[in-house]
Amino acid sequence: MFGFSLRPRQKKPAQVAKDRLQVLLAHERGRGADTADFLPQLQNDVIAVIRKYVQVADDDVDIRMERGDEISSLEINIEIPAEAPKKQAARS
Amino acid sequence: MFGFSLRPRQKKPAQVAKDRLQVLLAHERGRGADTADFLPQLQNDVIAVIRKYVQVADDDVDIRMERGDEISSLEINIEIPAEAPKKQAARS
Numbered sequence: 001m002f003g004f005s006l007r008p009r010q011k012k013p014a015q016v017a018k019d020r021l022q023v024l025l026a027h028e029r030g031r032g033a034d035t036a037d038f039l040p041q042l043q044n045d046v047i048a049v050i051r052k053y054v055q056v057a058d059d060d061v062d063i064r065m066e067r068g069d070e071i072s073s074l075e076i077n078i079e080i081p082a083e084a085p086k087k088q089a090a091r092s
Numbered sequence: 093m094f095g096f097s098l099r100p101r102q103k104k105p106a107q108v109a110k111d112r113l114q115v116l117l118a119h120e121r122g123r124g125a126d127t128a129d130f131l132p133q134l135q136n137d138v139i140a141v142i143r144k145y146v147q148v149a150d151d152d153v154d155i156r157m158e159r160g161d162e163i164s165s166l167e168i169n170i171e172i173p174a175e176a177p178k179k180q181a182a183r184s
Contacts, residue, residue: 018122019119019120019121019122019127020119020120020122021117021118021119021120022116022117022118022120023115023116023117024114024115024116024117025113025114025115025116026113026114027111027112027113028111028112028113028114029111030110030111030112035111035146035172036145038145038146041145042141042142042145045141045144046138046141049134049137049138049141050134052137053128053130053133053134054127054130080127
């Protein structure tokens with residue numbers, strides 16, 4: 001829909017040891033639609049959900065938000081220390 | 093990091109009235125990292141979080157998952173009926 005696809009960049013050896021998680025959210029409002037821009041609240045919820053699965057320090061989270069008339073987009077980049085993940089989140 | 097950016101496609105008039113939400117998650121595992129692939133569980137959690145803000149019917153959710161040795165990616169496309177959104181989710 002938004003015409004983007006993943007093209008992983010060349011990895012520099014120093015960056016290879018860490019895992020990385022990238023989250024991109026794009027909200028396109030239909031003409032005449034009155035839907036509120038909920039990406040700012042969604043941002044905190046998405047990070048909280050990710051923390052159920054991996055330990056993430058605040059410094060390892062980079063957030064970019066762009067807000068246009070028709071499209072708002074949110075990009076969250078997270079570096080994950082590459083040791084064992086947290087216990088699998090219990091089925092809620 | 094994964095070198096993608098949003099390029100909204102040409103909107104066909106018939107699709108303009110609906111809002112659309114696209115979520116792209118990409119998990120790149122560092123060489124030698126042993127992190128589990130948690131995207132499948134994250135998928136359900138992300139959709140549940142989105143449902144706090146907008147009503148979403150199951151038929152309006154399109155999910156694509158790609159799993160490689162180094163990178164797993166998850167794409168969630170959601171069509172949102174363009175009337176008034178749910179009451180804003182209470183601050184939890």
